[in-house]
Amino acid sequence: MTTFDLDALLRDDAPSAESAELLRTIEQIGIVQVVNHGVPGELIADFHRRIGRVLDLPRAEKATLASPTGHPYRGWRQWPDDFGRLELERFSIGQFDNAGDARAAGVPERYAEVFAHGNVWPSQEPGLREVAFAYQEALHGLALRVFGLYARLLGVPASTFPIGDPQYTTFVINNYPTWTYDDDPADKLLLLEHADNSVLTVLHQEGDYAGLQAQRPDGSWGPVPIVPGALQIFTGSLFARWTNGRLSPGRHRVAAGGTVTRRSSAVFVYPSLDTVVEPIPAFVGEDGPEFEPYDVGGEALRAVEDYLTVFGRPEQVAAWRQGRPYVAAVNES
Numbered sequence: 001m002t003t004f005d006l007d008a009l010l011r012d013d014a015p016s017a018e019s020a021e022l023l024r025t026i027e028q029i030g031i032v033q034v035v036n037h038g039v040p041g042e043l044i045a046d047f048h049r050r051i052g053r054v055l056d057l058p059r060a061e062k063a064t065l066a067s068p069t070g071h072p073y074r075g076w077r078q079w080p081d082d083f084g085r086l087e088l089e090r091f092s093i094g095q096f097d098n099a100g101d102a103r104a105a106g107v108p109e110r111y112a113e114v115f116a117h118g119n120v121w122p123s124q125e126p127g128l129r130e131v132a133f134a135y136q137e138a139l140h141g142l143a144l145r146v147f148g149l150y151a152r153l154l155g156v157p158a159s160t161f162p163i164g165d166p167q168y169t170t171f172v173i174n175n176y177p178t179w180t181y182d183d184d185p186a187d188k189l190l191l192l193e194h195a196d197n198s199v200l201t202v203l204h205q206e207g208d209y210a211g212l213q214a215q216r217p218d219g220s221w222g223p224v225p226i227v228p229g230a231l232q233i234f235t236g237s238l239f240a241r242w243t244n245g246r247l248s249p250g251r252h253r254v255a256a257g258g259t260v261t262r263r264s265s266a267v268f269v270y271p272s273l274d275t276v277v278e279p280i281p282a283f284v285g286e287d288g289p290e291f292e293p294y295d296v297g298g299e300a301l302r303a304v305e306d307y308l309t310v311f312g313r314p315e316q317v318a319a320w321r322q323g324r325p326y327v328a329a330v331n332e333s
C-alpha cells in the first residue's frame with residue numbers, strides 16, 4: 001500500500017505520477033495513508049497520551065465514564081462478542097458539549113437536539129477536553145484539505161460538493177484488546193467489515209501489528225500497515241454518493257492480533273446537518289443517479305434509535321429509555 005506525501009500532492013506542481021496513483025486508489029479502494037499531512041506530531045502524541053491514561057484505568061473506574069443517560073455515542077463503552085469476550089472499548093466525543101454550544105456555533109435550532117446529551121470528561125484527566133477538541137479540529141482541517149485535493153483530482157472545483165458550514169463531525173477512540181483466547185487471532189474480527197457513512201474519515205492507528213484491513217476491488221483484504229507518523233483517510237459513503245459511485249467508499253475491518261492494545265482514533269467529517277447529499281449532475285451519466293438522497297441532519301437525529309433498533313441489547317434499550325447509564329457485561333479474561 002502506497003504512502004502518499006500530502007504536502008507534495010497539494011502543491012500546484014504536484015507530481016503527476018503520484019497524483020494519478022492517488023486518483024486510482026480513491027476510485028478503486030477509498031483508503032489511503034498520508035504523511036506530511038500538517039497535523040503536528042506533538043498534538044497527536046499529546047492527545048493519545050491523555051486518552052491512553054483514561055483507557056488504561058481499571059475497568060470498574062472506566063464504567064463510571066459511561067454516558068450518564070445511556071447515549072451510545074458519548075463517553076466510554078465496551079462490547080462483548082457472543083461469548084462475552086471483550087472485543088472493543090470505545091470512547092466517543094460529541095462535536096459540542098451541549099445544544100447551547102452547537103447553536104452558538106451556527107447549528108440550526110432543529111438539529112441542536114443532536115447535542116442534547118453531553119460529553120463525558122473524566123475528572124482523572126483534567127486537560128483532556130482542550131486537547132481532544134484541538135485534535136478533533138486538526139483532523140477535521142486535514143479532511144478539508146484532502147476534500148479539496150480529491151475534487152481537484154476529479155477535475156471539479158471543491159464547491160461542486162455543497163459541504164455546508166459548520167460541518168458535522170463525530171469522534172471516537174477505539175481500544176482493541178490483545179486476543180488471549182485459543183482461536184487464531186487472524187480469524188477473529190474485532191470490528192466487522194463496513195464503510196463509514198461520512199464524506200471523509202481521518203484515522204490514526206497505533207499498535208504492533210497490521211490489524212486494519214482494506215478491501216480491494218476484487219473483494220480480497222489487504223493490510224493497512226502501521227506507518228510511523230502516517231494518518232489514514234477513508235472515503236465515506238457520502239463522497240461516493242456525491243460522485244454517483246466514481247469514488248469508492250473505503251471498506252475496512254479490524255482483525256485481532258498483536259502483543260499490546262491496539263488503539264485508533266477517528267474523526268468522521270460530514271456536511272452540515274442541513275445538507276441533503278445526492279449525486280451531483282456532473283457525475284451522473286445516461287443511466288441516471290444510482291443513489292437515493294441522504295438527509296444528513298435527519299439521519300443524525302435518528303442515529304441513536306436506528307442504532308438501538310439494529311444492535312441494542314434489551315438492557316441497553318431500557319437504560320436509554322429511562323435515561324441511565326448502560327455498561328455491557330463482559331467476562332473477565
Ligand SMILES: O=C(O)CCC(=O)C(=O)O
Binds near residue numbers: 205263266
Ligand atoms: O480501528 C480502526 O482502525 C478502524 C476504526 C473504524 O473503522 C471506525 O471506528 O469506524
Ligand SMILES: [Fe+2]
Binds near residue numbers: 194195196252
Ligand atoms: Fe470505520
